Amino acid sequence: MTELAKFAAETLEKVKRKKPVIHSITNFVVMNSTANVLLALGASPIMAHAMEEMEDIAAISNALIINMGTLSKPWIQSMNAAARLARIVSKPYVLDPVGSGATRFRTQTAHELIRYAPPTVIRGNASEIMSLSSQGAQTRGVDSTHSVDDAIGASTQVARNLKTVIAVTGEKDLITDGYRSFMVSGGHPWMAAVTGTGCAATVIVGAFLAVEKDATLAAASALAFFKLVAERAIEGASGPGSFWVNVLDQIYAITPLEVERHARIELV
Amino acid sequence: MTELAKFAAETLEKVKRKKPVIHSITNFVVMNSTANVLLALGASPIMAHAMEEMEDIAAISNALIINMGTLSKPWIQSMNAAARLARIVSKPYVLDPVGSGATRFRTQTAHELIRYAPPTVIRGNASEIMSLSSQGAQTRGVDSTHSVDDAIGASTQVARNLKTVIAVTGEKDLITDGYRSFMVSGGHPWMAAVTGTGCAATVIVGAFLAVEKDATLAAASALAFFKLVAERAIEGASGPGSFWVNVLDQIYAITPLEVERHARIELV
Amino acid sequence: MTELAKFAAETLEKVKRKKPVIHSITNFVVMNSTANVLLALGASPIMAHAMEEMEDIAAISNALIINMGTLSKPWIQSMNAAARLARIVSKPYVLDPVGSGATRFRTQTAHELIRYAPPTVIRGNASEIMSLSSQGAQTRGVDSTHSVDDAIGASTQVARNLKTVIAVTGEKDLITDGYRSFMVSGGHPWMAAVTGTGCAATVIVGAFLAVEKDATLAAASALAFFKLVAERAIEGASGPGSFWVNVLDQIYAITPLEVERHARIELV
Numbered sequence: 185m186t187e188l189a190k191f192a193a194e195t196l197e198k199v200k201r202k203k204p205v206i207h208s209i210t211n212f213v214v215m216n217s218t219a220n221v222l223l224a225l226g227a228s229p230i231m232a233h234a235m236e237e238m239e240d241i242a243a244i245s246n247a248l249i250i251n252m253g254t255l256s257k258p259w260i261q262s263m264n265a266a267a268r269l270a271r272i273v274s275k276p277y278v279l280d281p282v283g284s285g286a287t288r289f290r291t292q293t294a295h296e297l298i299r300y301a302p303p304t305v306i307r308g309n310a311s312e313i314m315s316l317s318s319q320g321a322q323t324r325g326v327d328s329t330h331s332v333d334d335a336i337g338a339s340t341q342v343a344r345n346l347k348t349v350i351a352v353t354g355e356k357d358l359i360t361d362g363y364r365s366f367m368v369s370g371g372h373p374w375m376a377a378v379t380g381t382g383c384a385a386t387v388i389v390g391a392f393l394a395v396e397k398d399a400t401l402a403a404a405s406a407l408a409f410f411k412l413v414a415e416r417a418i419e420g421a422s423g424p425g426s427f428w429v430n431v432l433d434q435i436y437a438i439t440p441l442e443v444e445r446h447a448r449i450e451l452v
Numbered sequence: 453m454t455e456l457a458k459f460a461a462e463t464l465e466k467v468k469r470k471k472p473v474i475h476s477i478t479n480f481v482v483m484n485s486t487a488n489v490l491l492a493l494g495a496s497p498i499m500a501h502a503m504e505e506m507e508d509i510a511a512i513s514n515a516l517i518i519n520m521g522t523l524s525k526p527w528i529q530s531m532n533a534a535a536r537l538a539r540i541v542s543k544p545y546v547l548d549p550v551g552s553g554a555t556r557f558r559t560q561t562a563h564e565l566i567r568y569a570p571p572t573v574i575r576g577n578a579s580e581i582m583s584l585s586s587q588g589a590q591t592r593g594v595d596s597t598h599s600v601d602d603a604i605g606a607s608t609q610v611a612r613n614l615k616t617v618i619a620v621t622g623e624k625d626l627i628t629d630g631y632r633s634f635m636v637s638g639g640h641p642w643m644a645a646v647t648g649t650g651c652a653a654t655v656i657v658g659a660f661l662a663v664e665k666d667a668t669l670a671a672a673s674a675l676a677f678f679k680l681v682a683e684r685a686i687e688g689a690s691g692p693g694s695f696w697v698n699v700l701d702q703i704y705a706i707t708p709l710e711v712e713r714h715a716r717i718e719l720v
Numbered sequence: 721m722t723e724l725a726k727f728a729a730e731t732l733e734k735v736k737r738k739k740p741v742i743h744s745i746t747n748f749v750v751m752n753s754t755a756n757v758l759l760a761l762g763a764s765p766i767m768a769h770a771m772e773e774m775e776d777i778a779a780i781s782n783a784l785i786i787n788m789g790t791l792s793k794p795w796i797q798s799m800n801a802a803a804r805l806a807r808i809v810s811k812p813y814v815l816d817p818v819g820s821g822a823t824r825f826r827t828q829t830a831h832e833l834i835r836y837a838p839p840t841v842i843r844g845n846a847s848e849i850m851s852l853s854s855q856g857a858q859t860r861g862v863d864s865t866h867s868v869d870d871a872i873g874a875s876t877q878v879a880r881n882l883k884t885v886i887a888v889t890g891e892k893d894l895i896t897d898g899y900r901s902f903m904v905s906g907g908h909p910w911m912a913a914v915t916g917t918g919c920a921a922t923v924i925v926g927a928f929l930a931v932e933k934d935a936t937l938a939a940a941s942a943l944a945f946f947k948l949v950a951e952r953a954i955e956g957a958s959g960p961g962s963f964w965v966n967v968l969d970q971i972y973a974i975t976p977l978e979v980e981r982h983a984r985i986e987l988v
Contacts, residue, residue, distance in 0.1 A: 213483040213499050215749040215790070219915035224960050228863045229915065230822070231749050234792040240823035254483070256502040286498070287508035327496045377704060379487035379497065423701025424492050433959025436913060481751045481767050522751070524770040554766070555776035595764045645972060647755035647765065691969025692760050 186444075188366070188451070192405035193444035195396045200226040200440075204246035204394035206387060209233050209263050211253025211282060214380035217428075218249075221384045224435040227391040233262045242269040247394035249387055250297065252290055253282035260293055267301035276393035279303035280386040285315030298346060304393060305403050306342070307351040307386045310335035316342050327376070332358050340365070351403045353385050357411065358452075359404040366404040369448045370411030377424040384431075385410050408447035413438060415446075454712075456634070456719070460673035461712035463664045468494040468708075472514035472662035474655060477501050477531050479521025479550065482648035485696075486517075489652045492703040495659040501530045510537035515662035517655055518565065520558055521550035528561055535569035544661035547571035548654040553583030566614060572661060573671050574610070575619040575654045578603040584610050595644070600626050608633070619671045621653050625679065626720075627672040634672040637716045638679030645692040646699075653678050656703075676715035681706060683714075722980075724902070724987070728941035729980035731932045736762040736976075740782035740930035742923060745769050745799050747789025747818065750916035753964075754785075757920045760971040763927040769798045778805040783930035785923055786833065788826055789818035796829055803837035812929035815839035816922040821851030834882060840935050842878070843887040843922045846871035852878050863912070868894050876901070887939045889921050893947065894988075895940040902940040903988045906947030913960040920967075921946050944983040949974060951982075 205228045210218060215231055222229040232241050242248075248270040250263045270277040281294035294316060298306070306316065309328035317338035332354040339350040344362030352358045357368040375381040385407060392406035393399055416438065417430035473496045478486060483499055490497040500509050510516075516538040518531045538545040549562035562584060566574070574584065577596035585606035600622040607618040612630030620626045625636040643649040653675060660674035661667055684706065685698035741764045746754060751767055758765040768777050778784075784806040786799045806813040817830035830852060834842070842852065845864035853874035868890040875886040880898030888894045893904040911917040921943060928942035929935055952974065953966035 211499070212480050212748050213487050216484055216752055216915060219749050220960065220964075223913050223915055230819070231747070231790050232819070232823070233790065234825060236793070237791075237823035237825035240825065244822060254499050254501065255505075257504070283498070283500070286512060287500070287505035289502060289505035289508065377491050379484060379491055423704040424488065425697040425700025425704075428488075428700075429697055429961040429965055432961025432964075436959040436961075479767070480748050481755050484752055522767050522769065523773075525772070551766070551768070554780060555768070555773035557770060557773035557776065645759050647752060647759055691972040692756065693965040693968025693972075696756075696968075697965055 188404070188449040189408070189447040190444050191401055192408045192447045192449060193440040195392050195402060195405040196409055196443050197440040198395040199391050202395050203228055204391055205230055205244055206247050206249060206390050206394065207232065207241050207245035207266065208249040208251070208387060209259065209266055210249060210251035210383065213253055214383040217380045218383050218387045220432055221435060222387050222391060224432050225388060225391055233259055235262050235265060238262060238265045238269060242266065242273060242275070246275065247390045248275060248277040249280065249390045250277065251280040251282055251383055251386060252284065252293060253383065255290060255293060263297060264300050267297060271301045276304040276399065277301070278305045278307055278386055278390045278393065280383060281306065281308050281312045281316065284308065284312045291315050302346050302348055304399050305349040305351055305389055307353065307389050309382060310352055310354055313342065313350055313352045314338045328354060332356055349399045349403050351389060351407060353382055353407060357407045359400060359407060361400045364400055365452045367450050367452045368404060368408045368411055371414040372418050374418065374424055374427045375414050378428045404449050408449045409443055411448065412443060412446055456672070456717040457676070457715040458712050459669055460676045460715045460717060461708040463660050463670060463673040464677055464711050465708040466663040467659050470663050471496055472659055473498055473512055474515050474517060474658050474662065475500065475509050475513035475534065476517040476519070476655060477527065477534055478517060478519035478651065481521055482651040485648045486651050486655045488700055489703060490655050490659060492700050493656060493659055501527055503530050503533060506530060506533045506537060510534065510541060510543070514543065515658045516543060516545040517548065517658045518545065519548040519550055519651055519654060520552065520561060521651065523558060523561060531565060532568050535565060539569045544572040544667065545569070546573045546575055546654055546658045546661065548651060549574065549576050549580045549584065552576065552580045559583050570614050570616055572667050573617040573619055573657055575621065575657050577650060578620055578622055581610065581618060581620045582606045596622060600624055617667045617671050619657060619675060621650060621675060625675045627668060627675060629668045632668055633720045634717050635720045636672060636676045636679055639682040640686050642686065642689070642692055642695045643682050646696045672717050676717045677706070677711055679716065680711060680714055724940070724985040725944070725983040726980050727937055728944045728983045728985060729976040731928050731938060731941040732945055732979050733976040734931040735927050738931050739764055740927055741766055741780055742783050742785060742926050742930065743768065743777050743781035743802065744785040744787070744923060745795065745802055746785060746787035746919065749789055750919040753916045754919050754923045756968055757971060758923050758927060760968050761924060761927055769795055771798050771801060774798060774801045774805060778802065778809060778811070783811060783926045784813040785816065785926045786813065787816040787818055787919055787922060788820065788829060789919065791826060791829060799833060800836050803833060807837045812840040812935065814841045814843055814922055814926045814929065816919060817842065817844050817848045817852065820844065820848045827851050838882050838884055840929060841885040841887055841925055841939050843889065843925050845918060846888055846890055849878065849886055849888045850874045864890060868892055885935045885939050887925060887943060889918060889943060893943045895936060895943060897936045900936055901988045902985050904940060904944045904947055905984045907950040908954050910954065910957070910960055910963045911950050914964045940985050944985045945974070945979055947984065948979060948982055
């Protein structure tokens, strides 16, 4: 659908023009890589987790990302505070429930965060999203043991119940608000051979949300852009190391026009 | 010795087939790079340090890595808990005593961890391993000030006393259980110009231990594989930046057959 | 001015020969990248923040870096202790006031650190340095919203008041002790498209200070070297990902002779 690709292109263009400040409370593994993703995209990352500065940062940032990897108790308090502040000032907030379903601590924290301040978008792999539904799901680790197709029912249910957008990423991506659903295709299997590519998807969703009010379309646009990045990044890559270097180069290089021509989003 | 290289090749093949989940409690500097090493190898990393999830993670992971870099008190409690849980469920556990010998805090913590739950393998540089013996050793920083040859006596002593496997890495690597000793050669000096290459060796040892019960041979196989990676990674590298990119590419690319043909392990 | 470039070349040569141990208390985002910068340069990084080992590390390190990114209360205590210890043993200490001016927590912490133990050098972007002067300054995030020229007055004032060296980095760099001022030119705009390049500048300043007593000249030399690195790193780069790989390669590769010939420092 050309209209959706065009929308994605326009949203990318707005990110590059407005350079939104994205506040991330994220895990230690991906702090460097996701900061680089945001800078390559033209956004401005700010990583901060101290309670003492949550209010000041809420005042200067345009979107919030909460990522539950390498979770610990002291960080949950800041996550809750930041999420609540985002809701108060009507700022978009993306939750990445890393490891939900893998341990009770992560599953409970995801449920607590969602109850405390419903996210604008929840971006996870199939296992993580399924763990948020009433049926729940058990995962072997932080890598998904389910396919995106397995998660369609749970995604619709969770999206409707929470009045939020669910973005499930994998071989293909599903984005749904429980009523409208989009499927994004493209990408490359090597995305699974590099750490933090899901977390990278999350921050790109955050940057797109910061400049576009329709959260469902913003999330679909962001993920279509990132799938295109992965496709392009394979050129000249000889393994996951050089692939990731190319991913950063492509996030920087791909133009709105290329997104309009090549992004693959469809209404399902 | 062809038999040893063949064993290493078979163990690599098992890692790729079984995709073991490796629980890492590691330092902030290398969380990203070692997660990428494990993914490139075909294993599944999980980084977690909260007491609240130590039990759940012990239940889903196939090996444990404890790395003492960027150490602080709250993490030691989780390290002890995870190590004890690994012993209880007979899961292999590798200790990387980063900075032992450099500060009393690190040396004492290494001794405490070892006393509390003896590791399956201890992987360190010569200075770190020497600091664990009864003679002790003082280091200038986290980089070794001793050669692997300096550490042969201490390695044998510590291995016998603790009934553990000692793996000392450097220009060449020594792996010993106090009775059988192996020497691994190959590699490249640029390994010392990149941060976390010792920590990378540690997680590879963890992944090999997860699929092979003979810990001495598993550790020797892992280190022979990594030396071969370093040798290959030099092709096309023009400095430590591009060298590390190649290291990740080669971890992904090197096949069991290449390990069988080119790994250099000998009984000493 | 050839004499200044020659001085920079000689200082780089001393870093490579003496391999100083640099203690960093830095943020989670750049721990890996700045450790790699120091290793590529020929220095030896040690990252440690536990109060229990501050004294032992002060005894074995040749310079201290304190970086306020991803700040939290427990780390401030260690920063204060390390800074005070550095003053006591007359060891150079560089402060990187990341985010000062962006939140009150960061601004107050910067002022507290400076009051408690005046740094040898403060390295920041224009907005951060301006936030340290009596007029103050408000920033939108951690990226500068002011130019180096905006910060000339504040830099001179702060340098004189604190008897310290101020190094403001940006499109060009200003280094001043309030009496002597140097301007460094070169570099590349892609430095702003990679996370932690300011933090990288800070650790390079630390390494140069560890081997050269004239802090103003040491800082100017370090920044002139880093500008040259950026210029060289652009060759063959196709975006911020490959650019950063090249930066690490060039830090390793650039010789004192090349610095003597191409570094651009001038007295202003």
